[in-house]
Amino acid sequence: RKEVEQDPGPFNVPEGATVAFNCTYSNSASQSFFWYRQDCRKEPKLLMSVYSSGNEDGRFTAQLNRASQYISLLIRDSKLSDSATYLCVVGGTYKYIFGTGTRLKVLA
Amino acid sequence: DADVTQTPRNRITKTGKRIMLECSQTKGHDRMYWYRQDPGLGLRLIYYSFDVKDINKGEISDGYSVSRQAQAKFSLSLESAIPNQTALYFCATGAQGTNQPQHFGDGTRLSIL
Numbered sequence: 001r002k003e004v005e006q007d008p009g010p011f012n013v014p015e016g017a018t019v020a021f022n023c024t025y026s027n028s029a030s031q032s033f034f035w036y037r038q039d040c041r042k043e044p045k046l047l048m049s050v051y052s053s054g055n056e057d058g059r060f061t062a063q064l065n066r067a068s069q070y071i072s073l074l075i076r077d078s079k080l081s082d083s084a085t086y087l088c089v090v091g092g093t094y095k096y097i098f099g100t101g102t103r104l105k106v107l108a
Numbered sequence: 109d110a111d112v113t114q115t116p117r118n119r120i121t122k123t124g125k126r127i128m129l130e131c132s133q134t135k136g137h138d139r140m141y142w143y144r145q146d147p148g149l150g151l152r153l154i155y156y157s158f159d160v161k162d163i164n165k166g167e168i169s170d171g172y173s174v175s176r177q178a179q180a181k182f183s184l185s186l187e188s189a190i191p192n193q194t195a196l197y198f199c200a201t202g203a204q205g206t207n208q209p210q211h212f213g214d215g216t217r218l219s220i221l
Contacts, residue, residue, distance in 0.1 A: 031206045032206050042215070087151075
């Protein structure tokens with residue numbers, strides 16, 4: 001089993017749709033959780049950290065379920081500019097494991 | 109100016125050549141990392157450093173070496189490049205502590221013929 005697993009997609013959704021991605025992790029001792037966004041052949045950029053109580057940043061909501069060992073990202077009112085690959089990142093005290101990413105295409 | 113700067117941005121070279129990729133940062137972070145990214149494999153950690161005197165191997169360190177010349181500088185070397193080291197390489201920095209995200213440079217696209 002991979003340490004961090006994501007559905008590679010692509011998720012093709014129309015503008016204005018709501019879309020959700022999940023990411024599972026295997027190490028129950030993981031302490032840090034993030035979602036990154038990566039555009040084609042560019043560097044990953046931090047989208048948001050994920051906190052135990054869940055957190056929201058505008059149209060984006062992230063949640064952590066420690067019991068089932070997964071994190072989720074919800075995007076509301078999708079924009080064309082949201083088209084990208086979304087990387088799930090799970091970390092311990094020093095090492096972060098990156099998922100292979102979920103590709104999102106928002107269609108006009 | 110970028111907080112994490114990688115040079116060169118692109119490099120094409122031949123098998124057997126020695127290559128150095130450089131990374132510098134102005135974020136004041138102690139931790140620095142080198143990753144490579146290949147299609148379908150995601151980001152894989154090559155080496156990481158928590159301060160100038162602390163260097164650690166990541167999951168795929170064979171064929172690579174690093175030098176932490178200063179808090180702000182961390183370079184990656186390919187001693188004798190081989191074609192399967194063709195990839196996109198990223199440097200990242202991070203602050204100490206948990207829940208500290210990593211911040212990436214623009215990447216170096218390396219092709220080895």
